[in-house]
Each structure stands twice: as structure tokens, then as C-alpha cells.
Amino acid sequence: MALTVERPKSRGLGQRNAWLMHLALMAASVLFIFPLVWLIMTSLKPVEDTMKVPPVWIPKVFHFENYPQAFVYQSDQLGYIPFLVYARNTLVLAILTVSGAVASNALVAYAFARMRWKGRDFLFAATLATMMVPFPVLMVPTYALFKALHWTDTFRPLWVPAWFGNAFSIFLLRQFFRTIPFELSEAARIDGCSEWGIFRHVILPLSKPALAVIALFTFMGTWNDFMGPLIYLTRQELFTLGLGLQAYQTQHGGTPWHLLMAATTMVIAPVLILFFFTQKQFIQGIAVTGLKG
Amino acid sequence: MTARRKEAWTALLFVSPWIVGFSTFLLYPLLASVYYSFCDYSVLHSPVWVGTANYTTLYHDEVFWKTLGNTLIYTLMALPMSMIVALSLAMMLNAKVRGMTIYRTIFFVPSLVPAASLAILWLWIFNGQQGVVNGVLQPLLDATNGLLHLLHIPAALSAPQWLSSPVWSKPALVLMGVWGSGNAMLIYLAGLQDVPQALYEAADLDGAGWWAKTWHVTLPMLSPVILFNLIMGIIGTLQVFTVPYIMFPGGSPERSTYFYTMYLYDNAFVYLKMGYACAMGWIMFLIILVLTLVALRMSERRVYYGGS
Numbered sequence: 001m002a003l004t005v006e007r008p009k010s011r012g013l014g015q016r017n018a019w020l021m022h023l024a025l026m027a028a029s030v031l032f033i034f035p036l037v038w039l040i041m042t043s044l045k046p047v048e049d050t051m052k053v054p055p056v057w058i059p060k061v062f063h064f065e066n067y068p069q070a071f072v073y074q075s076d077q078l079g080y081i082p083f084l085v086y087a088r089n090t091l092v093l094a095i096l097t098v099s100g101a102v103a104s105n106a107l108v109a110y111a112f113a114r115m116r117w118k119g120r121d122f123l124f125a126a127t128l129a130t131m132m133v134p135f136p137v138l139m140v141p142t143y144a145l146f147k148a149l150h151w152t153d154t155f156r157p158l159w160v161p162a163w164f165g166n167a168f169s170i171f172l173l174r175q176f177f178r179t180i181p182f183e184l185s186e187a188a189r190i191d192g193c194s195e196w197g198i199f200r201h202v203i204l205p206l207s208k209p210a211l212a213v214i215a216l217f218t219f220m221g222t223w224n225d226f227m228g229p230l231i232y233l234t235r236q237e238l239f240t241l242g243l244g245l246q247a248y249q250t251q252h253g254g255t256p257w258h259l260l261m262a263a264t265t266m267v268i269a270p271v272l273i274l275f276f277f278t279q280k281q282f283i284q285g286i287a288v289t290g291l292k293g
Numbered sequence: 294m295t296a297r298r299k300e301a302w303t304a305l306l307f308v309s310p311w312i313v314g315f316s317t318f319l320l321y322p323l324l325a326s327v328y329y330s331f332c333d334y335s336v337l338h339s340p341v342w343v344g345t346a347n348y349t350t351l352y353h354d355e356v357f358w359k360t361l362g363n364t365l366i367y368t369l370m371a372l373p374m375s376m377i378v379a380l381s382l383a384m385m386l387n388a389k390v391r392g393m394t395i396y397r398t399i400f401f402v403p404s405l406v407p408a409a410s411l412a413i414l415w416l417w418i419f420n421g422q423q424g425v426v427n428g429v430l431q432p433l434l435d436a437t438n439g440l441l442h443l444l445h446i447p448a449a450l451s452a453p454q455w456l457s458s459p460v461w462s463k464p465a466l467v468l469m470g471v472w473g474s475g476n477a478m479l480i481y482l483a484g485l486q487d488v489p490q491a492l493y494e495a496a497d498l499d500g501a502g503w504w505a506k507t508w509h510v511t512l513p514m515l516s517p518v519i520l521f522n523l524i525m526g527i528i529g530t531l532q533v534f535t536v537p538y539i540m541f542p543g544g545s546p547e548r549s550t551y552f553y554t555m556y557l558y559d560n561a562f563v564y565l566k567m568g569y570a571c572a573m574g575w576i577m578f579l580i581i582l583v584l585t586l587v588a589l590r591m592s593e594r595r596v597y598y599g600g601s
Contacts, residue, residue, distance in 0.1 A: 021390050028382065029399045035472065036403070038425055039414050055428040104310040111307035115300055123308070123315070130319045134532055134581060136557050137574035140567045141325035142318065144336055164314025195303045224407040226535040231562065242409035246539050257417055264410045271405050279398070286476060287483030 039268075043067070043261040050257045063258070070262040073248070083263060085237060086244035093158055093240065094222045100163035101218040102211055108165045109173035110199050114185060124174075131167045135227075143231060157232045158225070162218065169214045172288065176210035177203060213285035216278060223271060241267045330571035340568065347572035357573070359548055360556040363463075367552065368530045371467045375474040376522060382474075383481035384511070397482070404475035412539035415469050419455035427452035459549035462541060466550065469536065477522045484518035485511065516596040520588065527584050531577065534558065553577060 042050060044062040071083045111117070112124055146157040180203060188198045204211070226242040233239060239247070245267060248260045275282055305312075330347055332340035351357050382400050386393050406414070418425055430452040441448040455465040488511060496506045512519075534554040537544070544551020553573070561570035 141322035165311035
């Protein structure tokens with residue numbers, strides 16, 4: 001008696017479908033990775049190779065000297081482009097905003113998540129409501145405010161606000177703080193711990209992953225910000241990398257693409273390096289933003 | 294002092310940075326922006342009340358309508374494209390293929406590229422003479438032309454002028470948006486991994502195929518995440534600024550890439566018509582609000598919120 005049992009097609013994909021899936025994923029991967037490969041290849045080419053049609057895919061010799069040359073490039077319009085100064089400016093801003101964001105948002109989120117006070121729910125609702133306001137609405141009065149303080153053409157408009165909390169970060173941290181068992185706070189309180197002591201010695205040590213996410217997002221926000229520096233900075237020695245990159249390009253014709261691509265690579269590289277070292281926090285952080293919505 | 298009152302005072306101390314920040318950098322600008330939108334204001338002198346003049350001028354401002362149209366068209370092109378690509382990639386990654394983490398990294402990394410660098414990089418990729426996209430496309434099109442000639446069909450297909458043709462400038466930006474959709478992909482992927490395996494097993498028992506499972510299990514379970522990405526996408530795409538600002542100075546070619554926020558920025562900081570810019574800001578806010586409400590309303594019956 002031959003009994004044929006039809007095997008249920010469970011456990012994902014059949015052999016043939018798995019191959020098709022890999023093929024599709026590989027094709028998509030090539031398309032997604034290509035622009036970055038092209039960026040790096042161009043940055044290593046001699047200038048003649050950037051002008052050839054059909055394109056030179058891989059230069060015969062890698063011209064690593066393009067990288068130091070991008071530091072000392074003279075543009076027709078702006079003269080010497082101090083790339084290292086831009087890099088330093090951006091880094092200083094990033095350090096100031098990241099430290100401010102971690103410190104202020106942790107404090108504020110703690111009060112929202114784990115303390116009782118009048119007006120808490122109202123202020124939290126107001127905080128959430130303003131998250132939807134687009135920046136262009138606030139742009140002009142904020143500029144006028146900083147102008148009145150004589151803060152334009154300084155870094156202050158770009159980092160001082162970070163020390164006073166951010167709606168999105170407060171929300172994210174509050175959600176995290178609420179997942180920490182309240183019994184821990186009670187136990188500490190019975191042991192005579194002050195509210196600050198609980199915050200400092202119980203909550204903060206347990207919240208390192210969430211604080212890392214805030215630090216990462218703030219760093220990315222500052223590193224990527226273009227509009228802020230564009231509005232507030234007019235003196236070239238204060239420019240950030242984003243504004244600086246634009247300076248290579250605005251001259252008419254004759255853009256030194258190999259040097260510009262070297263400079264662009266150096267702007268992108270820190271972000272990518274940071275990502276590869278903190279992948280777990282990064283991916284979890286982004287996943288959380290979607291699921292809490 | 295009771296313990297309760299002491300806690301309230303301590304809390305106030307903890308929350309004080311945000312009370313200052315909220316009122317200085319959100320509440321005050323919000324209220325001032327309403328006021329300025331009814332004023333003639335250039336930051337150089339104090340605002341002068343002009344009633345609804347800014348809004349009526351906007352109504353008759355051709356450039357305003359042009360930039361609003363550009364922005365809505367671009368959103369209609371870019372948002373569905375990026376959402377579909379992000380969702381498809383996430384669903385492929387969720388099929389438990391080997392090397393999933395590597396693929397995930399590859400699809401995600403482009404979304405990390407800072408906007409200014411993104412603009413510069415794609416200026417080079419789309420470049421008219423030496424751009425690599427057309428460097429690949431043109432030989433393919435030439436071959437097609439040759440083939441069509443053999444069939445006695447006169448054809449002269451040429452590669453798109455991504456940066457200098459008003460027809461192709463927006464699609465160029467859409468392609469770049471799709472390239473950077475890895476962020477949304479990660480959010481979808483997290484949502485997909487939260488779908489209970491039991492639902493698929495139940496569907497298997499009912500003999501459901503891949504399509505049926507996608508349609509009746511995956512998409513309904515994922516609908517809150519899709520809605521979230523849709524609303525975030527609407528808010529973000531309507532405010533598009535940095536990439537076109539760098540790639541297409543002045544919204545060239547033929548103002549086809551002159552977007553709403555670019556015109557708002559120009560009004561505020563180039564023409565110093567700051568009251569006018571505030572009025573534009575509020576109209577944008579209203580548009581975002583209306584679209585968000587429409588999205589929420591239309592999704593009411595289609596979005597499934599699980600029991601948790």
C-alpha cells in the first residue's frame with residue numbers, strides 16, 4: 001500500500017523560489033550599492049579618467065593623493081576651501097548637540113515617565129501635538145529671535161536649543177523609562193535614595209541602549225543638517241561640511257569631480273563607520289520609531 | 294512639606310529644560326509666526342500689521358501655485374514609489390533568506406548618506422556629459438535604435454537629460470528618494486517580524502498561497518506601520534528642500550524643481566519678505582494637517598490594530 005503524504009509547503013520557501021529570491025535580492029543589492037562604489041571609484045581617479053566616455057569603471061592606478069588634495073583645493077569663486085575647518089566645525093557642533101540632547105532629554109523624560117506632578121499629562125500632550133508642526137512654520141520667528149540676541153553667524157543657534165530638550169527624543173526616552181520596573185525605584189526610595197539618586201544610579205545605568213539611540217540620532221541630525229547652517233552661517237570660516245561641499249560645486253563648469261567625490265566620501269565615511277560600530281542600536285532605534293507610532 | 298509636594302518641586306526641576314525649550318523654541322515661534330503672517334515684516338524693522346494681505350497676495354502669486362503644484366506632483370510620484378520599494382525589500386528580507394543581515398545593511402546604508410552629500414553624488418551620477426547613468430543607458434538605447442532601424446522603424450532614442458530637462462528632473466529626484474528608502478524598509482521589517490507566526494501556520498492549513506497570505510495576513514497586520522510611514526512620508530516629502538536646493542539652483546530647469554520650502558526660504562532670506570514666508574508656512578501646515586487627517590480617515594476601516 002503506497003501512501004503518499006503530501007508535505008505541507010511550510011517553512012518558508014522551496015528550493016527554486018529561494019534561488020529566485022536570492023537573484024532578486026542580488027540585483028537590488030547591485031543597484032543600491034553601485035552609487036557608493038562609483039563615488040569611491042571616482043574619488044580615486046586621475047582627472048582625465050573622470051571625463052572619458054564610455055566611463056572608466058576602475059582606474060588603472062588608485063590615486064589616493066586625491067584625498068589630501070581635496071583639503072587644499074582652490075575654487076575660482078571662493079578661493080581656498082578649508083575642508084578641515086569645516087570638518088572641525090561640524091564635529092564641534094555634533095559634540096555640543098549630542099551631549100546637550102542626552103543630558104536634557106534624559107532629565108525631562110524621567111520627569112514625564114516616573115514622577116507625578118500637576119500639568120504633566122497636559123504638557124506631554126502639548127509636546128506630542130507640536131511634533132507635527134513643520135519646521136518652515138517656526139523658521140522665521142526662530143531666526144528673528146536669534147538675530148535679536150546677536151547670535152547669527154555664531155554656532156549658538158545650532159547647538160543651544162539641543163540643551164533644552166526635543167519632543168521626539170523625550171517621547172522615545174519616556175517610553176523606554178516606563179518599561180523599567182517601578183519596584184526598583186521604590187526599593188531605592190526605601191533605602192533613602194533621593195529622586196536624583198534614583199535617576200542617576202538606577203534609571204540611567206539601565207537605559208544605556210536608549211540613550212545611545214538618542215545620541216546616535218542627534219549626531220546624525222547635526223551631521224546631516226544643511227538648512228540650519230545655511231540660515232545662520234554666512235562667514236566661510238564657520239561653515240559646516242554640508243555647506244562646504246556645496247562650495248566646490250557652485251562654480252560654473254570645470255567642477256573637479258574626482259576631488260569633490262573624495263571630499264564627499266570623507267563626509268559620508270564617519271556616518272558609515274559609526275553605523276557599522278553601532279548597528280544594533282541603530283536598527284533597533286529605527287524599528288522602535290515605527291512601532292510606537 | 295509633604296512628600297507629594299516635594300516630588301512635584303523636584304519634577305519641576307527635572308522638567309525645567311523642556312519648559313524653557315518648549316516655550317522658547319516651539320510655543321513662542323508658533324504664536325509669533327501666526328502674528329507675522331498678518332504683517333509686513335523683514336527682520337530689519339518691526340512688523341507692521343497688514344491684515345490678510347499676505348494671504349491674498351499668495352492667492353494671486355503664480356510662483357506660489359507653481360511651487361505648490363511641483364511639490365504635490367513630486368510627492369505623488371516619490372511617496373508611492375519609495376513606499377512600494379521599501380515594503381517589497383522588507384518582505385523579501387522577511388522570507389528568511391540566508392545572508393539577510395548583509396542584504397539589510399546594503400539596502401539601509403544609502404539612507405545614511407547626508408542630504409548635501411547625496412545631492413553632490415547624484416549630480417555626478419546624472420551629469421549630462423560624463424554621467425554614469427547615461428554612460429550605461431546610451432549604448433543600450435543606441436543598440437535599440439539600430440535594431441529598430443533593421444525593422445525599418447526610424448528611431449532616435451536618447452538618454453534622458455536628467456538635470457536639464459523639466460520632464461526628467463523630478464523623476465531624477467524620485468530615483469534618489471527610492472535609493473534612500475532604507476529607513477522605511479527597516480521600520481517595515483520590524484513590523485513584519487512582529488506578525489505572529491501562528492497566523493501564517495493557520496493560513497497554511499487553510500491552503501492559502503503566497504498571495505493570499507500577503508493579502509489577508511501580512512498587509513492587514515502591517516497596516517498600522519504602513520499608515521505611520523505614509524504620514525511621516527507626507528510630512529517629510531512636502532518639506533523637501535536640501536537636495537533640490539543644491540542640485541537645481543533656483544529650481545531649474547524651467548522651475549520644474551522649485552519646491553514649496555525653497556520658495557518659502559527664498560521669500561524669507563533672499564527677498565526678506567518674512568511675513569509672507571510665515572503665511573506660506575501656515576498654508577503648508579494646513580495642507581499637512583488636511584492630508585494627514587484624510588489618510589487617517591481613509592485608513593479607519595483598513596488599518597488593523599492588534600489586541601495588544
